[in-house]
Amino acid sequence: MTSVKKIIEEAVIKSKKLKEAIIRAKWDEIVEGLFFKSSPLYIKEGVLYVTVESSVLLQHMYMNKNNYIKRINIILKGNYITDMIFKVGKIPLEEYFKDNIASEKEKPDEVEAALSPDEYKELQKSVENIENKQIKDRVLSLKVKSLKREKSLRKIGYKYCNECGILHKNSGGLCTICENKHHLKREETLLKLFRENPYTTLEEAEKIIDKLSKEEYDKGKEKKLDKIYKRAEFAIKDRNIEDARLDLIEYFKLETGEREIKRIKEKADNLIKLIIEKLQRR
Template sequence: MMEIKSVKNAIEEAVIKSRKLKESILKARWSEVVGEMAKKSTPLYIREGILYSLVEGPVFLQHMNMNKNNYLQRANKVLKGEYLQDMRFKVGRIALEEYFHEDNVVEDGDIEVSLTPEEMEEIRRSSEEIPDPEVRERIIHLKEESLKREKYLLKRGYKKCVVCGTPHERSRGDLCRICENKKVKDREERVFKIFSKDPYASFEEMEKTIPGMTRDEYKKYKDKKLDKIYRRAYFLVVDKKEEAAVECLYNYFRLETGNRNEYEIATKSRNLVLVMKEKIAEV
């Protein structure tokens, strides 16, 4: 017969392996991961082993990028496993009310929230299969607090995200910030993959593949892809991998100019690498 401690460990491991719960754990214990920077940042979501987080301002962003390896180690320690391979930060305004754990929402005393006997019974019934009493009560408490917070936000005029069900401000449309970010990120990655396969892809070709693509959006993604290629080439030059930088810049000039003359592209690429070397030498 499995010991109680082993059962408890097995349950906790199963809970932690859930992506949504991993995100909740990190939000609740964020200060253990990033220390004082918890006041200036918040974790958003986990996607393919990468934790995406929001940071208030470029100065804090730089600080967090410099300490990323330490944060990554602590985050995996909190999650009790090597679940995260990377962390990525971006600057943005943190709407704390959207992440509704206890420290994040200042409650309005005029709004009363309670659970019905039926809701409490359903929560207990859904937790019956957890054999360890201590773990079961902890999970029941978390579910009750989560449901209370959800009802509170809905009474304040929030609505549920059509994708994940998280309460969010009505002004944001049908999606919460996290799901909206995922949608934008997925769309961006689709465009980038097309540019990687065919740097000559025109707006008309992109429009056929990406629903609702506009010319402004096409230009925005094209500029972003160019910037990404440029930065990659620059760091290759910093690492003294000049030939790799030249090859990287081939796609830069294919995408930027639409030029199909390989000799001209190679010449432009080598000249730009020389310019990069001069800039690096000046630093």
């Protein structure tokens, strides 16, 4: 028989307001280094709305949102959050802490011992406009912990990302997420060049994309060829042979650099026959 306590616990966890309060209370665990640069607002139909400090951070958090959703649902013990929507705005620190007053106390001498006097004064100054003393103490305590963590990480080789500002330990100047975003942007530019001109050479692409390597160029070319082939195969399945022919003409221009249209069309028609035979064998 299910205990009354368990029934109450299950009912409470399903409360939207309570879930919002739990997320606010655990926000530092969910987003780690972005704790003071973002704030959860409310939940609507399984979507968590979040305010972030800047558009750069918005992009960063958007790319990492699946990790956040996973952490949130583990904390809530159920798949309550299915998506997150971010918007740029002011971070409401006081509102954030109304449901999360600190129960633990930290001795002033322990706080000051970990930071220089100037650092501690700067943190005190950053919370001086918060009227509620409990909230002010909680914000100050968390800011102190955050700065301690940053200093500790920097001592062991972490550095600030040149783009979004979070701490990372990559060898370059960008964190993993910003590095991936940077790579995707370069790849998109290269694919666009191939789309506009399938005869685009490495030398021509280098003029548009800074420090483009042959390996990067070849990978982009391979990806574009794969996309064109799949599109042509889909057109053949759908009996749009002419669309498939146009796609495969583009395919052979890019793959071989061939400029003789008659020979390219012959190759396209031969490949169409092979694809049809392959599909018929399935």
